[in-house]
Amino acid sequence: MRSILTSVMAIAIAVPAVAQQRDLVINFDDLNPAPKAAFEAAIAQFAEENPDINVITNINDREAHKTAIRNFLTADAPDVTSWYPGNRMAPFTDTGLFQSVDDVWDENGLRETFAAIEPTMTRDGVTYGVPYSYYQWGIYYRKDVFDGLGLEEFESWDDMLAGCAAMKEVGVTPFTIGTQFLWTAAGVFDYINLRTNGYDVHNALTDGEIAYTDPRIVQTFANWEQLINECGFVENHASMSWQDALAPFVNGDAGMYVMGNFAVAAMKDAGLTDDQIDYMPFPSINPEVARAEEAPADAFFIPTNATNVEDAKKFLAFVARADVQSEWNETIGQLPPNSEATVSDDKFIQEGFQTVSTAAGLAQFYDRDAPAAMASEGMKGFQEFMLDPSKKMEILERLDTVQAEVY
Amino acid sequence: MAVTDTSQMTVDAAPRAGWVKRNKLSIAPWFFLAPALVFFAIYVVIPIFESLYLSLFEWNGLYDAQGNSTAVYIGFDNYVKLWDDPNFWTSLRNNVAWLVLYMLAVPVGLLIALFLNQDVPGMRLYKSLFFFPFVISQVVVGLIFGWFYNPDFGVVGTVWKALFCEETVNFIGNVTFTCSRPAPDILSSPEWATYGIIAAGLWPQIAYCMILYLTGLNNVASDQIEAARLDGAKGWKMLWYVVLPQLRPATFIAVVVTVIGALRSFDMIAIMTQGGPFGSTNVLAYYMFEVAISEFGERYGYGSAVAVVLFAIMLIYISYFLWRMYQDEKGTR
Numbered sequence: 001m002r003s004i005l006t007s008v009m010a011i012a013i014a015v016p017a018v019a020q021q022r023d024l025v026i027n028f029d030d031l032n033p034a035p036k037a038a039f040e041a042a043i044a045q046f047a048e049e050n051p052d053i054n055v056i057t058n059i060n061d062r063e064a065h066k067t068a069i070r071n072f073l074t075a076d077a078p079d080v081t082s083w084y085p086g087n088r089m090a091p092f093t094d095t096g097l098f099q100s101v102d103d104v105w106d107e108n109g110l111r112e113t114f115a116a117i118e119p120t121m122t123r124d125g126v127t128y129g130v131p132y133s134y135y136q137w138g139i140y141y142r143k144d145v146f147d148g149l150g151l152e153e154f155e156s157w158d159d160m161l162a163g164c165a166a167m168k169e170v171g172v173t174p175f176t177i178g179t180q181f182l183w184t185a186a187g188v189f190d191y192i193n194l195r196t197n198g199y200d201v202h203n204a205l206t207d208g209e210i211a212y213t214d215p216r217i218v219q220t221f222a223n224w225e226q227l228i229n230e231c232g233f234v235e236n237h238a239s240m241s242w243q244d245a246l247a248p249f250v251n252g253d254a255g256m257y258v259m260g261n262f263a264v265a266a267m268k269d270a271g272l273t274d275d276q277i278d279y280m281p282f283p284s285i286n287p288e289v290a291r292a293e294e295a296p297a298d299a300f301f302i303p304t305n306a307t308n309v310e311d312a313k314k315f316l317a318f319v320a321r322a323d324v325q326s327e328w329n330e331t332i333g334q335l336p337p338n339s340e341a342t343v344s345d346d347k348f349i350q351e352g353f354q355t356v357s358t359a360a361g362l363a364q365f366y367d368r369d370a371p372a373a374m375a376s377e378g379m380k381g382f383q384e385f386m387l388d389p390s391k392k393m394e395i396l397e398r399l400d401t402v403q404a405e406v407y
Numbered sequence: 408m409a410v411t412d413t414s415q416m417t418v419d420a421a422p423r424a425g426w427v428k429r430n431k432l433s434i435a436p437w438f439f440l441a442p443a444l445v446f447f448a449i450y451v452v453i454p455i456f457e458s459l460y461l462s463l464f465e466w467n468g469l470y471d472a473q474g475n476s477t478a479v480y481i482g483f484d485n486y487v488k489l490w491d492d493p494n495f496w497t498s499l500r501n502n503v504a505w506l507v508l509y510m511l512a513v514p515v516g517l518l519i520a521l522f523l524n525q526d527v528p529g530m531r532l533y534k535s536l537f538f539f540p541f542v543i544s545q546v547v548v549g550l551i552f553g554w555f556y557n558p559d560f561g562v563v564g565t566v567w568k569a570l571f572c573e574e575t576v577n578f579i580g581n582v583t584f585t586c587s588r589p590a591p592d593i594l595s596s597p598e599w600a601t602y603g604i605i606a607a608g609l610w611p612q613i614a615y616c617m618i619l620y621l622t623g624l625n626n627v628a629s630d631q632i633e634a635a636r637l638d639g640a641k642g643w644k645m646l647w648y649v650v651l652p653q654l655r656p657a658t659f660i661a662v663v664v665t666v667i668g669a670l671r672s673f674d675m676i677a678i679m680t681q682g683g684p685f686g687s688t689n690v691l692a693y694y695m696f697e698v699a700i701s702e703f704g705e706r707y708g709y710g711s712a713v714a715v716v717l718f719a720i721m722l723i724y725i726s727y728f729l730w731r732m733y734q735d736e737k738g739t740r
Contacts, residue, residue: 066702074470091705095471144579170578171585180595180683236558238595238684247559252579304472367703376703384685387595398493405488 021054024311025078026300028057029065038331046318053311073097077305079312085120085131085299086364087206087371092301093123099304100126104316114320116357117297117337120364129301130316132325134362135261135334136279136352137187137294143278145172145255154283157195157223164231167255174231176254178240179386182379186366188258189382190294192227193220195285199292199361206369208407212399221396223285225389238387246270258282260296264348265333279348281355290360296368297337377402455718462486462711468699478708485712495713498689501601502670502720505690508605509612509669513661516616517654521646523617524624534621541614549678552607558590567591594680597687604675604688612668616661623657624650663728670721691717 028039036059047055058078060068069081073092083089083098092098105111105127111118117134121127139154146152149167154160164174179185194202197216204210205217234240234248243266248254250270257263267277284291300319302312318324325336330344335353343353356362367375381395427434462485466478489495523534540548558564572586593603627650635649651658673692676682682689682697689697691713697703699710 063702067700070468074472074474091467091469095469095477097469097472142579148578172578180681182683235589236592236595239553239557239592239680251583252577252581253583372703372705373698376697380683380685383683384597387597387684 021052022308022311023054023056024080024308024315025056025058026315027065027069027072027078027081028059029062029082031059031061034332038328041331042319042324042328045324046315049318050311050314053314073303074305077303077307079306079308080300080302080315082298083129083301084364084368085117085129085297086368087375088364088368089128089301090123090371093126093128097304098128098301099306099309101129101302101313101316102127104130104313104320108317108320110320113322113338113340116339116359116362117295120297120362121299129299130320131297131299131337132319133329133332133334134295134297134337134356136356137191137258137260137296138279138281138352138355139256140249140259140263140267140277140279141256142249142252142254142276144276145252146278153278153280156283156287157285160283161226161230168232172252173234173248173254175227175233175256175258176245176249177233177237177258177386178242178245179237179383180239180241180244182376182383183365183367184242184245184259185382185386186375186379187260187294188227189220189224190363190366191258191282192224192285193217194292194294194363195282195289196220196223197286198289199363202292202363203369206366206374208371208374208403212396212403213393218392218396221385221392224385225392228386228389233386238383260294261334261348261352274347279351291358292361292363293356293359294365295335295356295359295362296365371406374402374406458711458714458718461708462715464708466707467705468707481708485709488709489712489716494686494689494694495691495716497686498691498694498713499716501688501690502717504601505605505608505669505672506666508602509609509665510662512609512612512616512665513658515609515613516661517620517658519613519617520620520624524621538614538618540611541618543611545608545611545674546678548607548611549604549675552603552610552675553594553679555607556593556603558592563593564590595684597684600680600684600688604672604679607679608668608672608675612665615664619657619661619664620654623654627653659731666724667721670717670724691720 026043028036030036030039039057039059043055043057047053065082069083069092072078073081074097083092089098105114105118110130114121114131117131118127121129121131145167146163149163149170151163151166152159154163167174177184177188190202193205196219201210201216205212210217234245234254237245242259242263245257246263246266249257250267250272261279264277264279281291281293300316302309302316306312320338322336322338322340322342325338325341326343329336329341329349333344333346333349335343335349335356339357343349363369367379370378378399381399385392385395461478463480463482464478465481465484466476469477471477519537523530523537527533543551554560555562558567567586567590568584571588571590572584575583575585577583591599593599631649631653632645635645640649671692672690673696676688676690676693677696680688682693686694695710695713695717698706698713704710
């Protein structure tokens with residue numbers, strides 16, 4: 001009896017001691033081995049540095065996270081969640097489901113070290129979240145094909161068209177792409193638009209300030225049509241995913257792929273070596289336009305309904321640290337947004353860092369910068385255009401009607 | 408003794424026990440139905456009215472931090488938008504194509520059933536093989552047919568290569584194919600993709616109709632067949648005037664499940680094309696999902712309006728079906 005009493009007392013005393021260890025709940029959205037390992041390593045380090053915080057993590061599949069976030073932000077909010085910047089965060093910032101972290105940015109000097117990426121993390125003058133990683137887009141090409149034809153990396157549009165002609169001559173399709181899931185076509189559109197009109201027009205278009213039938217956008221599509229006619233993409237792209245589209249590239253039937261850096265891992269898995277693949281920035285079209293790049297970022301946000309905001313901010317400050325970002329991105333093979341972080345010595349990461357750190361502006365993706373309803377119609381339009389460029393004006397006019405409705 | 412006891416008890420308990428006893432027959436079914444009814448109400452009936460209600464709002468599906476809905480009342484605007492939405496009309500047209508072409512499952516199923524309704528050694532094995540597609544999940548059927556149609560590595564592509572392509576070595580020395588005409592890419596073609604998916608959907612549906620007819624054929628009265636044979640009927644006449652009328656119940660069920668299957672076609676489309684290329688294989692069910700719940704959805708009100716239209720179409724059909732059943736019941740009584 002006595003022993004029971006003592007143990008009950010012991011528990012009663014122990015409970016407050018445990019309660020002093022504060023819970024911090026973090027929802028993360030990537031189950032792939034490398035991102036998961038990097039996240040878990042960072043969490044372990046954070047827990048070690050803050051023994052008084054009890055970190056609880058929920059790691060979800062990416063697609064599941066996209067659906068779940070709409071519920072858990074109101075119903076059962078974690079203290080920190082991963083999400084995307086640009087317009088993809090707008091529904092949550094506009095309804096007040098994410099809270100401002102301006103103080104984290106100010107206190108940790110992030111305005112300087114994250115200067116390049118600050119605009120996409122900001123909405124209506126308020127900064128939300130801290131990005132932990134981003135990656136470059138560009139043209140990945142078969143170096144052996146280029147060497148065999150005596151081609152150099154393309155500097156200009158005309159170089160590229162000439163290079164395409166040389167490739168077609170020997171039976172190599174210049175570009176591979178798989179547009180079944182649409183966003184790949186948006187990547188090509190973004191680059192042609194960024195090179196034709198520049199960063200400001202990209203933002204104005206995705207913000208709904210200029211029409212799709214605007215002469216500048218029409219010019220973008222005219223250039224794209226030229227690319228389709230004189231370079232050309234693999235046939236059947238509308239029924240292929242981006243992974244399916246690797247096959248002709250790996251086999252040497254296609255020479256180039258406009259893609260994000262994550263494709264390199266898949267190419268290597270398919271048996272290509274560093275000697276066979278290389279990276280170049282998308283060549284310039286209008287030399288007067290400053291070079292802007294596509295560089296989608298992943299970030300952490302604090303929901304308004306978070307219970308432990310103080311420690312959530314501590315975690316965001318931790319994620320922003322240069323040493324943490326260096327290690328994290330070394331593991332996942334991407335770029336650290338913090339300009340003081342060290343970049344992995346992988347050749348693609350090095351080249352990509354060169355490209356994005358010297359860019360005049362960093363765009364998120366078309367589908368992250370434009371509101372969802374516009375993005376889905378827009379990308380369908382891009383796919384339709386790639387299948388039949390003669391429908392150009394019809395598609396643009398339809399996008400104008402959608403735009404009028406959405407904004 | 409015992410008699411008096413019982414009479415006393417009846418007098419005492421009469422008002423209460425009597426009611427339950429008297430109404431036992433009408434209470435019992437409700438008692439057993441209750442759990443199902445509760446779930447049916449929560450997951451079917453209430454959502455129907457919720458969709459009707461939501462279709463009058465513009466809403467991105469989010470609640471603010473205090474848990475208030477951010478929906479804005481816009482009346483019938485969603486329906487006006489639907490009327491002008493080319494994607495909606497494409498979906499509706501595809502729904503009609505599904506309805507019409509899916510009906511092929513009924514006669515084809517009957518044909519196969521007639522063919523399989525023979526006494527041949529090993530017939531059970533053949534029957535199971537024919538029924539097999541219905542056992543496979545729709546998602547798997549979609550995946551398999553997606554590969555089947557693939558012009559690079561699928562059956563279609565392989566046959567095409569054998570017919571029109573020759574093996575060559577490409578620029579960097581790997582084996583490749585050059586074709587005198589490009590292989591047909593059914594799922595990326597806006598004209599053919601829908602028919603490709605319907606063909607995939609027919610595969611399990613035919614198996615389903617076949618099994619319905621096989622059970623129906625078991626019940627065909629052999630004395631009538633014999634009588635007809637004595638009268639000299641055979642072949643088509645036998646089928647048309649003697650067998651088919653007896654298969655009427657099976658036909659009715661086959662038509663019902665096929666229509667419902669056609670209207671709710673969703674999984675195959677989600678797996679094979681995601682409604683693409685550029686929305687040309689959408690049907691109402693998938694379009695509703697796309698605008699409301701998918702990655703670029705966020706338009707719950709609009710999605711609800713699409714759902715209401717699909718519901719209305721089903722309602723017309725289901726009312727007709729219930730009316731027919733009612734008439735049949737009346738006839739048999």
